[in-house]
Amino acid sequence: MNAPIRATNNLEAFWMPFTANRQFKANPRMFVAAKDMHYTTADGRQVLDGTAGLWCCNAGHGRPKITEAIQKQAAELDYAPAFQMGHPAAFELASRLVQLTPQGIDHVFFANSGSEAVDSALKIALAYHRARGEGQRFRLIGRERGYHGVGFGGISVGGIVSNRKMFGTLLTGVDHIRHTHDLSRNAFSRGLPEHGAEYAEDLERVIALHDPSTIAAVIIEPIAGSTGVLLPPKGYLERIRAICDKHGILLIFDEVITGFGRLGAPFAADYFGVTPDMMTVAKGITSGVIPMGAVFAKKEIYDAFMTGPEHLIELFHGYTYSANPVACAAALGTLDTYAEEGLLTRAADLASYWEDAVHSLKGLPHVIDIRNLGLIGAIELEPIAGQPTKRAFSAFLKAYEKGLLIRTTGDIIALSPPLIISKAQIDELVTTLGDVLKTLD
Numbered sequence: 001m002n003a004p005i006r007a008t009n010n011l012e013a014f015w016m017p018f019t020a021n022r023q024f025k026a027n028p029r030m031f032v033a034a035k036d037m038h039y040t041t042a043d044g045r046q047v048l049d050g051t052a053g054l055w056c057c058n059a060g061h062g063r064p065k066i067t068e069a070i071q072k073q074a075a076e077l078d079y080a081p082a083f084q085m086g087h088p089a090a091f092e093l094a095s096r097l098v099q100l101t102p103q104g105i106d107h108v109f110f111a112n113s114g115s116e117a118v119d120s121a122l123k124i125a126l127a128y129h130r131a132r133g134e135g136q137r138f139r140l141i142g143r144e145r146g147y148h149g150v151g152f153g154g155i156s157v158g159g160i161v162s163n164r165k166m167f168g169t170l171l172t173g174v175d176h177i178r179h180t181h182d183l184s185r186n187a188f189s190r191g192l193p194e195h196g197a198e199y200a201e202d203l204e205r206v207i208a209l210h211d212p213s214t215i216a217a218v219i220i221e222p223i224a225g226s227t228g229v230l231l232p233p234k235g236y237l238e239r240i241r242a243i244c245d246k247h248g249i250l251l252i253f254d255e256v257i258t259g260f261g262r263l264g265a266p267f268a269a270d271y272f273g274v275t276p277d278m279m280t281v282a283k284g285i286t287s288g289v290i291p292m293g294a295v296f297a298k299k300e301i302y303d304a305f306m307t308g309p310e311h312l313i314e315l316f317h318g319y320t321y322s323a324n325p326v327a328c329a330a331a332l333g334t335l336d337t338y339a340e341e342g343l344l345t346r347a348a349d350l351a352s353y354w355e356d357a358v359h360s361l362k363g364l365p366h367v368i369d370i371r372n373l374g375l376i377g378a379i380e381l382e383p384i385a386g387q388p389t390k391r392a393f394s395a396f397l398k399a400y401e402k403g404l405l406i407r408t409t410g411d412i413i414a415l416s417p418p419l420i421i422s423k424a425q426i427d428e429l430v431t432t433l434g435d436v437l438k439t440l441d
């Protein structure tokens, strides 16, 4: 690879997000190029991408259709005002997306990230009830250990303590149901855990506490990703859906990581056969190449706003870059790539190979659980006493040195490779990771 290697002369000014800045700046890890399944480091090494960037580069890297679409769009129409004006790529993209979404989910509101998609969905939920004359439904319910991005809405309904504790009072009127992680009963499950559907009943408890008539929406990730891959116990999502229906509460699936083929179906809603009222997506919508997020909503929700004088704006919400033309082009190029290569269902073909591969790490030092579904894997490590996160972070650093990109959260290693990964690359990933785990303190 002839990647240009640029000298970086000062690392100080950039305050890096979700990064141990001092550790990084003392020992920088720089990627300078990427193609298909590999990154190239500044010192010219190839690193196998075990995480699709940050769960986003589902089509792999440097894909020509996406690059060409971006180049063409930028040259033709770089920007059009997002409010009171339109451009064809936005309408084409929305129409293409709703062909992929579960039946009944047929409108798209564009944002620029998962966090914005979540905030948009929460606001739409509140405004929807108000538009229907049920403005007393102001409460939002999330779940412990949930991750819904970093906006105030997302951290309020989210349940990862370190993402919340520094930031004041957050949104009011929010509560959380319990998480579903249960190692005592479900450790080393292959695929969905057997035990724990009854944790959905915790939603009834929280609803009863506040009175159902005050609750606007429940938001959950079908698979909780950023907290370390927590899979829904068999039957759990169906029960959550039934409870929401019973009480007239909107159900929002945050599909920012599960969307666009991660489970071998376009969306987790398809995989589980459970249809929410709204879905939030980002990441895989452009294969990570250009920032974009979106809310997918049912027709009833959209229609509830389409009343009153026609010259009036129906929803006072949107972003300067909602449906940015270049982002739309990237998304269209991405959808073309997914369609041509069958990537939205490819994980289904690889799932059992992947499952066997990741579970082959059972028995290695400190491994207390292995989980998998579709092309997602997680290896939970016993934390070093008194030093949580250190063991997994050390695995991350060692894997990088050995030419493998993994992601860690707490003491959990999360794997989510691009959907183009080959079986030989799965073997390589697992062998390298196994070598790393054997050397951990």
Ligand SMILES: Cc1ncc(COP(=O)(O)O)c(C=O)c1O
Pocket: 112, 113, 114, 115, 116, 118, 147, 148, 149, 150, 221, 225, 226, 254, 255, 256, 257, 282, 283
């Ligand atoms: C489920 C979920 N929701 C929301 C987000 C936030 O997305 P973004 O980082 O694009 O704001 C993420 C990011 O990982 C996510 O996993």
